Amino acid sequence: MAVWALGINHTTAPLDLRGRFAFAIDQVEPTLRSLRESLSRQPEAAILSTCNRTEIYCAGDHGDIDNTIDWLAHSGGVSPDMLRSHAYTMQGGQAARHAFRVASGLDSMVLGEPQILGQMKDAVRVADEAGALGTTLNQLFQRSFAVAKEVRSSTEIGAHSISMAAAAVRLAGQLFEDLGEIRVLFVGAGEMIELAATHFAARNPKSIAIANRTLERGEKLASRFGGEVMRLADLPSRLHEFDAVVSCTASTLPIIGLGAVERALKARKHRPMFMVDLAVPRDIEPEVKALEDVYLYTVDDLANVVQTGQANRQAAVAQAEVIIDAGVQSFLHWMDQRSTVPLIQQLNAQADEWRLMEVARARKMIARGENVDEVLEALSRGLTQKMLHGAMAELHTGDATARERATTAIKHFFLRKER
Known part of the structure; x- marks a missing residue:
């Protein structure tokens, strides 16, 4: 049995290229079906897709990395050579080590962040429901979760960690003298927006609003922070009311265009706007960044901010790697034993x-x-x-x-x- 993995992340591929390979959670099951049908003997498969990475994990009778790359390139509308120049590929122990490091937060933009573990568990659940998860990948991921738990409980890998949401608040504080005097709009109602709203709410802004495609979900989140809810369709006409805008939806196309922001600035008499686009693909058209009175940050722009405290966690990284090494050896031993089962x-x-x-x-x-x-x-x-x-x-x-x-x-x- 062979295990292989390939992917792109925030260190190997630019944001717009990552956006081509971003899969919303409801897209993963049909995507897995397409992937398995394109490969010989339909191997076990799982897809992990977040704002910072898209990764494919497979297990089958023989490694099929080249065909997996060809399929992924075709799904994103790029050439296999283009994808190869930005992708990383791994087999056997290397693939297991990578999965364990991802689950433990060692491969994240925010070193030691716990959110990726939940995202990986969601990916495994979807793969299982799609009938794409077999014994080998199930073992790989269950061992990943166990290693991540040990790393979290035995080291200080998460200490001093600054999340993407906290970084957004820090940047806003550099632009506005008093965050208690600003009006904040959150576009979307997912986990990332919930985190961002929690951090901003702690600074007691003048008002909070949630714009979401589904009003019911938006109302639930808005009620937590004493905010109002609005429809996405009303966003262009009300954009000028807000000093800070944080967006993260699953839309495949930008929902805040250059024209809408230009009109908002005119209505604001060019008072500055702070905008954070946490979505992959982008929620806000990249041309907005060129506007003189707009301070637009993407997930990649936040990279330097979230590195604060990195040096304080390097000793914990060394401890975590020892735990991961032991986990990899245990998994490889299990794989060797599996070959004698028949x-x-x-x-x-x-x-x-x-x-x-x-x-x-x-x-x-x-x-x-x-x-x-x-x-x-x-x-x-x-x-x-x-x-x-x-x-x-x-x-x-x-x-x-x-x-x-x-x-x-x-x-x-x-x-x-x-x-």
Whole structure:
């Protein structure tokens, strides 16, 4: 059984390229089906897609990295060579190590952040529901979760961590003298927006509003922070009311265009606007960044801010890597054992067949009234002969070299002393 993985992330690919390969959670199941149908023998598969990465994990009878890359490139509308120049690929132990590091937060933009673990668990759940998760990948991911838990509980990898949401608040504080005097609009109502709203709410802004496609979900989030809810359709006409805008939706196209922002600035008499686009693909057209009175930040722009405290966590990284090394070795040992399972099953089946044959013969002897001791003797002799028949045949056939190999094997399996 081979295990392989490939992906792109915030360190290997620019935001717009990552946006081509972003899969919303409801897109993953049909995407998995397409992937497996495009590969030979339909391997086990799972897709992890976040704002910072898209990764494919597979397990099958043989590695199929090239065809997996071809499929992913086609799905994103780029050439395989283009994708290869930004992607990373791994097999076997390297793939397991990468999965363990991702789950533990060691491969994240925010070192040690816990959000990726929940996203990975969601990816595994969807793969399982789609029937794409088999024994091997299930073991890989369950061990990833166990390693991540040990890293989290045994090290200080999450200490001093600054989240993307906290970074957004820090940047806003550099632009506005008093965050308690600003009006904040959050576009979307997912986990990232919930985190951002929590951080901004702690600074007691003048008002908070949630714009979401589904009003019910927006109302639920707005009620937590004493805010109002509005429809996405009303966003262009009300954009000028807000000093800060934080957006993160699953839209495949920008929902805040250059024209809407220009009109908002005009209505604001060019008072500055702070905008954060946490979505991949983008929610806000990139041309907005060129406007003089707009301060627009993307997930990649926040990279330097979230690195604060990185040095304080390097000792914890070394401890985490030791835990991960042990996890990788344990997984590889399990994989090696899996290769002998078919042979073990065959041996057990053969031994059971012999046992049933001898038991049936013994019952017939007892039914004929034969002595019980003689029946037991015949039963044990019959089983012994069946077990030794193959070994005896090897010792009496073949050339000298074959007999020498058979002699060594037979001594090892039948004549070793119990310790």
